[in-house]
Amino acid sequence: MVMTGDTRPVIRTPDQRIRVFVSSTLHELAGERRAARAAVERLQMAPVMFELGARPHPPRDLYRAYLEQSDVFVGIYGASYGWVAPGEEISGLEDEYRLAPARMPKLIYIKSTDERDDRLRALIARIQTDDTAAYLHFRSEQELEEQVAGDLATLLAERFDESRVISELEPDVAVPSLISRIPVPYTTTIGRADDIATVRDMLTAGTDRVVSLIGPGGIGKSRLAIETALATEDLFPDGTYFVPLEGVLEPGLLLPTISFALGIRDNGEAELEERISHALDARRVLIVLDNFEQIVDAAPVLVRLYTVAPSAVFLVTSRIVLHIRGERVFDVPSLSMPVGGFPASLDASTRSAAVALFVDRAQAVRPGFDVTADNAQDVADICRRLEGLPLAIELAAAKMRILTPSGIAERLGKSLPLLSAAVRDLPERHRTMRATIDWSVGLLPEVQRDLLEDLGVFATRFTLDAVEALGAGRSWDGQALDALSALVDGSLVKQFDMGGRSVFSLLAIVREYAIGRLKARGEADRVRAAHADYYSGLVHRLAPGLGGTGQADAVRQLGLELPNLRAAVRHLVYTNRLDDAGDFAWSLLIYWWISGFFAEVRLWMLELLEKQHAHPITQRTRAVAWFLALWGEMWQRPSEQVVAGLGECVRLFTEAGDDDSAAMALAARATARIQLQDFDAEKADAELREAVGRLRDAGNAWAEAITEVSLGRLAWVRESTSDALAHFDRAAEIAEQGGDLFTRSVAGNLRSRLNFQLGRIDVAEIEFVHTLTISVGLHYDEGVAYGLEGICAVAAARGEAWRAAALAVAAGVIRRRIGIFDAEAFTVHTPYLEILRGRDAAGVAAGEGAGADLTVADAVKLALPGDEFARVAEAVSHW
Template identity: 70%
Template structure:
């Protein structure tokens, strides 16, 4: 073969790719033989049938060819299939599309019955001076011949590479430094790509570091950025893979090799590279820098001499050098929890779109449907938008439905494996990806990461330092956390003015596994529970009044850890501690709508054959019966709450006894109108007692219950009086929760009395309070109230949308309003009779609304502006 200057060959860790072209069925044995020969040489076979569709488009095998280095053609009798609308077969098209500069080894099998069109093609190949024309007899003969020819070809290229220019960069782009072609479509990175291009175009930053955990898509973004910025770097773009470079001393030789500069000992390599880059506008992409991050200052020395050169680095850890601009590569956006997931919403999510695309590659018939859209969204949520994890999960659609995948992701690491041969070893499974990052940590940070697995979802620096007491990393909490953040194993974010940290769910699962293997999981969990007991003891007093908003906000940040702490206390038989913990958070459980979970923990506590105090027994029964009182009132519930009154009284807890008395009275009303008189007396006694004890929160609730009782009995003026009294007590104590509850009920009475404008104003006020508290049930009340207002004003679309949005919240939290107190449903029914199409259109729109979108629809413009920042974290 002849041709222009040959490109330099690759080192063993940068495998040359060999494209193998032939008909598939006719030459199946020969294809296997060639593949064996290629792999025996340590090279990578590129075979079109691997992962391809039965009749792939021309662009696909063009892509395969673009990332290949050697072309092997195997021809016998058949010319191959000609696709509809095409004039030539894929076999001939592949040969034509192979670049003229690509070495071509063409093997022809002897034949007496060759297709005339193939014979014409072979005749043209004979006259092509860039191709070697070689006969063979059978598959065995072919395997030996291909191995020998490839060895000869590589030796030839090696000789030519040694004669390349010593101090300059080779005129022909090196195979090593060529930007790789991507096998699959990049999805959901338009904004990130635009931002990286803008940073490179500005030219203010010498080094741009794409930072993120393994599997986030750093390398893919770097490749796309390199391809998208070729116009900015007229002197060349060089891609330098560092995944196999584990020693810092090899950084310069690897960069030099990519640039075509050989280390012949005649001059210091760093000087030769600097001279080669000086005065040239080039981009060097350094991929997978994390394992040699200690030698990052070398880049400073290079760009100091060559100020026009730019470096685009991918790394799991920050380089921390002068001139570095850190760009944290984010996960793909995914549908938020609690949002309705229709086909349209799933398709608008980049994470779901990626899953769908990769699922179709694995199973061409895969389709997104109304039946599986929720499961696809759930998968992407569980995997937190991590592209590699989503791709690994999508590959499982060959065996499982999306529903089956979502279920198995409850333990995600075992599921997330890949059978793709040419993925880097560190990406074959998510466990290997995490192992790669963890292996780069010093021992103290590795042990710290393992201990952090005990946290659920997110945590604070105070919690980390408390957990570290007595651990190997005691005293290194802040520095260790900073290092783990730099290493992309811990993420730091600001939520409502607070700095919080988190682990990806997959990293947390990995860390917990290591914690259990180490044998001290219970010890770490005990320290975790003790910290949160102390936190609750500090915050709980503020829940009933002054400090309510701040306490609810801080507890909201820690909610998953609160659940984990109480579960651990029950599991380890610290039952009295668990009951105290749960009782302290009574107000918060209500605001957060978590009584269902509390009931489960308390029933588990009561079911244990362990000694507990009478107070613990009272707390457990009270919390277990609270939800039953509202949802399934019965004689047994009334009797059970009566028993809690006795138990609290016997233990001297008058405050709890008065609250239990009010709860029993409420249960009577919920169960039967016949108990109304007795209930009213108990509520009045409880209200007086709670006022005397200074428990304004519970007193306001008792007044609300008295108002509800007066309402159903038709005593509207008395109902208003009780709601006003509840509001007065709540406002005096800065109790936003009861202000919202009482205000909403008062607004409903105003609405029924014909004061639509006054009701609207109060519905808006209570909705804003509920948003501030992140009180879902209160938001539902507010949306329902404003639905009624819209219905009264004949705004059919808005009324229908708000009704459905409120109903979706109620279904999600499992708390439904008492029919006697609903005001929106009759007005909506009458409006439906007048404008059925308008209401139906609104209801269809409401199915698609998120909570923030529903609130935005409900509120006037001025209030919406105040609500938007509060809704940012819903």
């Protein structure tokens, strides 16, 4: 099979699975669809099988959105052209093919048959002239599965070398945000087309600022939110962001979590709410907030956000209504069930959604299963007893590996009434869902049941290594892999790839069940302590790499573990291991700075300080807590009290014998002093110089380089440009020697700006280019904006009106998106652009018009020479 088109899709990392859209008629090719899905999943890709196939009345907007989210089109054609709905000229089958983007590779499989509809023959003839499509004939389902798997593997192999760019940067430096990406649905979504359309209509109307999807756990709120987000991307041209809140338990963490998803780095220099409102201003975005019920007290924050950002819309999933103005509630219904006491339909086209879901999930564990005259009543009874709750149905269907429908129905009939009676304080559907989990877990062997309960201490996701570390002394010690695999088979644990590794997760309601059982056994604190110890050890292993050559990998690994880092430090504070909590937070100081989590850490440290009266802490822990609590105050509300507080940190660190940390606190005190309106420049300079010397003696190259940057900024403000350049030179040299790319980019941006102001255009351009490539590799938005502005200034100085203006606007788009703004003293491009505007107004205006439409990749390509862009093309393609 040979592809003749010019499309060259990027090879994605495992956390961004390639999505394969499968198009075919429904009933005629049901077996072939199962074969195609098996082939796609064999290659760890994600099958996109819209509502089990092209339907008589296809919701065009929905499958258009699915197609736009997909990477490969697979068309399977047999004898039937498909039904043409009233008022339509073509079938859904042909419409899906036509709507597939031109850039998308198309793999077409034609079933050998003696008869074929004339219109399908015509469609196939057109496909054969499409140079982005390749086609083969097949005879059996098994042959089709092998062909699809082989062709997808070949497609990837052909493009792998073309998509791989060897960069001089660290090989794993490019780390796109995994948080804000809409999760890939790894199984078919069934029975939600009407709900998706209804919620889309709510969002389209634009009259409601918050649309809340309300319902009990297990009813499918998160899946509906995900599918709606995928189906409404055309309504939100400025982006859709998915913000999981499952591991966020403190209302004060809502803003830091949203800012992280938006790509806003919280370095403490401005109020988060101000930066978020700045980033959302005039942008039509959808922000999905999943599992809001546990921080419902933070709901008024959404009102403040949509007040200052009137173009932003929030789609919320919650078990309870938020009760804020601007909220529109959609009660998520159960799936439709067989009416009355009737059995399930033998005809797939007339089945209820609940039955269709049961059959689909049952086929995953027992291929070939379907509704028959012998089991139709049992299948219907199962769906009715489970009240159409999707998760409950999936758990029951997973038991088809060992039970028949009759066996499942019988056991549910005996168990559910008794189990739900034990939790009468819950609403009806909550009781049913909890009872179903209890029934499903009750069928597990003791080892698997114990493991599931212990897994409740993990937040959001976890690795096999982490699970095995908790096993010491537990009943499942040494059996983690087998027991975990069994839980995956039973649909109680989900497995997926993220960041190049296999990870596991529990649904929120299963996690609640597990931790509740663990508490009832009196084991929760013990297992949580083991969890905190494991992640404390992980932090201490990774932290030394944060300041040097291991920086990119350490930041990536810590980012993937962030929910469990939160859970670990929360447990340490909760169980009064306050010194351990302080050490944990201080070890990650560089991570908090690079990734921007100071507001979050501040909450933990303030809680720690509140508990110190009843639970004494060391002087070093007190210094750590005060330092991290005062960091944001230093920038946002500078005062003599903040300066004095950081001075107290210097004293406490010194008395504790931690000279390294004392020097960092001294540098912070000097920086806080500079923020005062009438600051003592000589004193600040002396403190910074003293801190540099002490940090050098301590061997803390990262902090030494950062402090040299602060000295350079101070000298620049004091108009001592030669001293400023010397400090920036020293900072860049230290960072480069240690492999600290982040600080190298910060120092380089400042040095190149100053060189430009001094008229050293060629020197400045070389460094602007270099720091831009570093920032792209780091996925550092601020650095990219600075680099684009720098090259804009060079272009303006050389009279390149269109290019300079386009880069200025592109950089401004990034600034607004991440809510950053700078002191005017360090801005270099705007004066030169204004001069150029007076000379070539038309060229500047044309460039500004074009710049607004540039993607980040387009802007970087416009800024960099061809050979430099080739080095970062792969990294920037992820943005």
